Amino acid sequence: RVDYSTLIEQEQQDCLTWGLKQLEIPKLWETTKGEEINVAVLDTGVYGEHSALSDRVKDFLVIDPLGRRIKATPTFDAGEHGTHVCGTIAGGQDANGVAIGVAPQAKLLVAGVLIGDTTLRTLMEGIAWAIEQGADIINMSLGMNYYEPLFAEVLDILLNLYGILPVVAIGNENHGNSSSPGNTYNAFSVGALEKTKSGGIDVSSFSSGASLVFPGKEPYGLVTKPDVVAPGAQVYSCIPPTKRPEGTFEYNFMDGTSMATPHVAGVAALLMAAKPTAPVIDIIEVLKETANHPDGKNLRPDNRWGHGLIQPVEALKALT
Numbered sequence: 469r470v471d472y473s474t475l476i477e478q479e480q481q482d483c484l485t486w487g488l489k490q491l492e493i494p495k496l497w498e499t500t501k502g503e504e505i506n507v508a509v510l511d512t513g514v515y516g517e518h519s520a521l522s523d524r525v526k527d528f529l530v531i532d533p534l535g536r537r538i539k540a541t542p543t544f545d546a547g548e549h550g551t552h553v554c555g556t557i558a559g560g561q562d563a564n565g566v567a568i569g570v571a572p573q574a575k576l577l578v579a580g581v582l583i584g585d586t587t588l589r590t591l592m593e594g595i596a597w598a599i600e601q602g603a604d605i606i607n608m609s610l611g612m613n614y615y616e617p618l619f620a621e622v623l624d625i626l627l628n629l630y631g632i633l634p635v636v637a638i639g640n641e642n643h644g645n646s647s648s649p650g651n652t653y654n655a656f657s658v659g660a661l662e663k664t665k666s667g668g669i670d671v672s673s674f675s676s677g678a679s680l681v682f683p684g685k686e687p688y689g690l691v692t693k694p695d696v697v698a699p700g701a702q703v704y705s706c707i708p709p710t711k712r713p714e715g716t717f718e719y720n721f722m723d724g725t726s727m728a729t730p731h732v733a734g735v736a737a738l739l740m741a742a743k744p745t746a747p748v749i750d751i752i753e754v755l756k757e758t759a760n761h762p763d764g765k766n767l768r769p770d771n772r773w774g775h776g777l778i779q780p781v782e783a784l785k786a787l788t
Contacts, residue, residue, distance in 0.1 A: 470663050470664070470665055470702070472702065472721060475663070475702055475704075475721075476704075479566050479704060480564050480565075480566055482566075483561075483565050483566055483567060484566065484567050485566065485567070485568055485699075485703065485704045485705075486663060486699065486702070486704075487556070487698070487699030487703055487731050488567060488568075488570060490661075490663075490669065490699055490777075491570070491698070491699070491731065491735065491778065491779075491780050492780065492781050493570055493734075493735075493738075493780065495780075495781050496735075496738045496742070496780055496781065496784060497738075499738075499742045499784070500573075500738055500741040500742045501571060501572050501573040501574075501738070501741075502558065502570075502571025502572065502573045502574035502734070502737040502738050502740075502741050503573040503574070503741055504741060504744075505571065505574045505575070505604050505605070505737040505740050505741050506526065506574070506575050506576075506577055506601065506602050506603050506604050506605075507557050507558065507571070507574050507575070507576055507577070507603065507604065507605045507606075507607060507733055507734075507737055508576075508577040508578075508579065508594075508597075508598035508601065508603035508605065508606045508607065509550060509553055509554055509557065509576055509577070509578045509579070509606075509607045509609075509730075510579050510581045510582075510591065510594040510595070510598070510606065510607070510608050510610065511549055511550030511553055511554075511578065511579075511580070511581065511582055511607075511609060511610065512545055512546045512547045512548075512549045512550035512580060512582045512583060513528070513530065513543065513544050513545040513546050513550045513551075513578065513580035513583065514528065514543050514544075514545055514550045514551050514554045514576065514578040514580075515543060515544065515545045515551045515706075515707075515708035515709075516528060516542065516543035516578070517542060517543070518551060518555075518706045518708070518718065519560070519718075520555055520559040520560045520561065520562065520568060520569070520706040520718075520719075521551070521554060521555065521558070521559060521560070521576070521706065522560065524554075524558050524559075524560075524572075524574070524575060524576050525543055525554070525575075525576045525578055526575040526576060526577055526601075527577050527578070527601055528540065528543045528577075528578045528579075528580075529579055529580070529597065530579070530580040530583060531579055531580065531581050531590050531593045531594050531597070532583075532584070532590070533584060533585045533586065533587045533589070533590055534587075534589065535587075535589040535590060535592070535593040536593075537593065537597065540580070543578070544580075544708075545580075545707075545708050546580065546582065546583040546584075547582075548707040548708060548710070548720065548722075549582070549609070549722075549726065550578065550580070550582070551705075551706055551707050551708055552703075552705040552706065552707055552720065552722050552727070553607065553609050553705075553726060553727070553729070553730045554576050554578065554706075554730075555568050555569060555705035555706035556568065556569060556570065556703060556705045556727065556730035556731060556734065557569060557570060557571060557574065557576065557607060557730040557733050557734045557737070558570075558571050558572055558573075558574045558575070558576055558734065558737075559572065559705060559706055560572055562704075562706075562718075562719050566704070568704060568705050568706065568719075569734065570730070570731055570733075570734025570735055570737070570738065571734040571735075571737035571738050571741070573741075574734070574737040574741075577597075577598060577601045577602075577603055579594040579597055579598065581593075581594040581610075582610060586610075588612075588616065588618070591608075591610075592618075592622065595622060595626070598632070599626070599630055599632065603632055604631075604632060604633065604737070604740055605632065605633045605634075605635060605733050605736050605737060605740070606626065606632060606633070606634050606635070607635050607729055607730055607733040608634065608635070608636045608637065608649065608650075608729070609637045609724070609725070609726035609727075609729045609730065610636075610637065610726070611636070611637055611638075611639045611647025611648060611649070611650050612647055612648045612649075613647055614648060615648050615651060616648040616649065616652075619648055619649035619652040619655070620652050620653060620654060620685075622649075623649065623652055623654045623655055624654055627654055627748060627749065631747065631748045632748065633656060633733075633736050633740075633748045633751060633752065634649070634654075634655050634656060635656050635658060635729055635730075635732050635733040635736060636649050636650040636652075636655040636656065636657050636658065636729065637650055637657070637658060637724070637725040637726050637728070637729045638650040638651070638657045638658060638659045638675065638676045638677065638693055638694040638725050639651075639675075639676035639725060640660075640674045640675065640676060640724050640725055640726075641674075641676040642673060642674055642675075642676070647676065650676075650693065650694070650725075651693050653685055653689075653691040654685070655695075656695055656696075656732070656736075656752050656755075657693050657694040657695050657774075658694055658695070658696060658697065658698055658700075658725060658728045658729045658731075658732045659671060659672075659675040659676070659677060659694035659696070659697040659698075659700070659725055659728060659772065659773070659774060660672040660674065660675040660697065660698070660699075660700025660701055660723070660724065660725045660727065660728040661675075661697045661698060661699050661700055661701070661728065661777060662699075662700070662701030662702065662723075663701070663702065669777070671697055671772045671773055672700055672701045672723070674723065674724070674725075675694075675697070675700065675725055675728075675772070676694075676725065677693070677694065677770075677771035677772045692769045692770065692771060692774070693769075693771070693774065694725075694769075694771075694774040695752075695755075695756055695769065695774045695775060696732065696755060696756060696759050696774045696775050696776065696777070696778050697728065697772075697773055697774060697776065697777050697778075698728040698729075698731040698732050698735075698777065698778055699727070699728060699731055700723065700724060700725055700726075700727045700728030700729075700731070701723045701727070702721050702723065703721060703722055703723070703727035703728075703731075704719060704720075704721050705719065705720070705722070705727075706718060706719055707719060707720045731778075732755070732778060735755070735778060735780045735783070736751055736755070738780065738784075739751050739754075739755075739780070739783060739784060739787060742784055742787070743784075743787045743788075746787050750787065751783075751787075754783040754786040754787055755778050755783050756769075756774075756775040757775070757786065758778075758779045758782035758783045758785075758786055759774070759775040759776035759777055759778050759779060760776045760777045760779055761773050761775060761776030761777075762776075
């Protein structure tokens, strides 16, 4: 992959992260920047006072292992993960003018569910809270190392009863098993892409995807995951202020399908804002159908690329 110094120089020159440039996000900004769309983020929390997230965090709470809701003021992040994810979804610009967020006018509903011991009950309560808060999209850059069938029922309710799009990381198990709920048939699951030294792109080695299939909706039905891929390596976004010997840092690079997922959630927010009457199922279908797979459409989806790299501009055209 490309080295960080080259990447930083290019991003500052472009005033965009490489992920936003790869996805041609500024072309969508000519139509919308995600206004009126609520994106719930189930993660480690968020440092909502970050300058790149100013006025974007609409609500915040923590959910403990027993599923109890705890209002917390001010906002906080138990690590850096949640803030980084939020920045990719809806962040503004860093001090050098580099845009980091896909949908910078979307609002964030953040539930700290990855704090301490995370249980299935924690996640389910987080989803319930997101529904109550009026989420249009739920970003879940998380996963369990087994297949949990309960998610199929819950995600079905999200999609078909509430019209909420669940965007979920497929996991970082290399060619190993994908994680749940990303391997649930009705999750819109996302693998990670990286820039190569030759100037191209490829699926990141860590992105989950063995030659496995998972239970589908119909009896004995099977599905292939992930659904799509998006930039997920060397992703530049905001973090809580972190002191190091060389100074205090508020931005960092991270790798993971956790970083790819908010790119897709942000794109979905742009599409929803541009086409507010479009059913969530249509959003999913256009993102899959317009995705670019290196082997064309005949052999997709597969366990590495899914349907391919999302093409937001083409997806918006397909919704028109």
